[in-house]
Every structure is written in structure tokens, then in C-alpha cells.
Amino acid sequence: MKQNIHEYLAEFDDIPGTRVYTTARARKGYWVNQFAMSLMKDENRKRWLADEKAYLDEWPKMTQEQKDALLARDYDKLLDLGGNIYFLAKVFSTDGKSYLQAVSTMTGMSVEEYRNMMLSGGRSPEGLRSKKKGY
Template sequence: MTGTTPKVPGTYVFDAAESRRGRALNRLCGSLKDPGNRARFTADEAAYCDAYGLTAQQRDAVLRRDWNRMMELGGSIFYVFKLAVLDGKSMQYLGGVFTGMTTEEFTEALRAGGRSFG
């Protein structure tokens, strides 16, 4: 499938186009690995978003912590997770959000070997 991103129902395919679209969002989230940046973000989240040039939709998703929307707007889980950690959220929490499960249900599904998509 040259030049075509395959569609997988219920998933986000993070390809080059999504990477470009989410660049500002991912840069912001990636910057949160630095303690000083975390402090600046926490002090004024809206201003921090503006400094990174997020689109209005990305800014809204970050401020509302709409994890699914961040992914739809080009977010990479590897970067968005840094924001989740700042909020004290686990990867299992995000997995639950992304799959429509509670954290506990998602964790149990992992322990049971994952979900079946067939």
C-alpha cells in the first residue's frame, strides 16, 4: 500500500502526516520532561500552550485533558503520556480511556493476555 495509510477501526495510525500535524502538541508534551518546564506549565497552562503555538483545538484538548482528542489531533502516546504523568495518571489509566474501559478493567485485560480483535 504505497502512499496509503491503512485504516484500522478503533485505532489511530501515527504516520508522518500525523507527526507533522501534532508537532506543536508533541513538542509541548515532550518539554514536560524538564522540571522547570513542568513548573511553568503548572503555573499557567494556557500561556504555556500559547508559547508552543498549539492550534485552538489542541490547546482546548490539553486544557481539558481530553486524551482521545489529543490523539486525534496528532498527539503521540509517547509524548502525551508525559502530560498524563504530570497529572499523576498511569499508562493503564490512558489505556482504559482509549479503550472505553476503567483502569482496573484495562489492567485486568492486560493480565489476561490483552483484548481479542478477531
């Protein structure tokens, strides 16, 4: 029953195209995610939209790479840098974008193509379950 935490975490790396929000990622993305949380306040959203770079200057502990990815709305990159989608949702919601719109940008598909894929049953799990076992 009792599973070793190292084995537990190692299994996650075997899933294609997926970055599980482990504590290692949470620590790396701490300031990105705290920044995103700040956009839950309307006055902060207004300041952010009025001058994004100036607002980012208020977050000295974020790396430049993280700031650039935020400015570019590069969500896939932000996940690599420790961002979490539920935190980042405050960023795309502030832009007036939905989860579907934001998530589709990570897939190499247009929003329309992605939306149609979802309407026709979504992405098949075939071959996407395990890198090692390829099923």
C-alpha cells in the same frame, strides 16, 4: 518486494480504532508533540502545572482545538489531532499517571475494568484486525 508508499499507507486505514502515526499525522501534531517534549524539564513541568493556560500561551502555533484537548487530557482527541502517545506520555507522567491509566481513558472502560481485562489476557484481536474483511 518493493511496495508503493500510497498502498502501504492506505492499508493502515483498514485497522479498526487505530491511528497509525504517519508523517501526515506527525505534521499535523508537530506543535502538540513539541509542547509535550518541553515537559521533560522539571522547571517547565512546574510552570505548566502552576498555570496550564499561561503555559499554552507560549505555543502560538498550536490550534485552539489542540490546546482544549490538552487541558481536558482528552488523549483520544489528541491522537486525532496529530498527537503521538510517546510524546503525550510526558503530559500524563507530569500528572503522575501511568501508561495504563492514560490509555484506559480511550477505551470507554474504567481504569479498574481495563486493568482486569489486561490481567485476564487482554483484548482479543477477533474482529479487530480489518474493517473491510471483519476478522
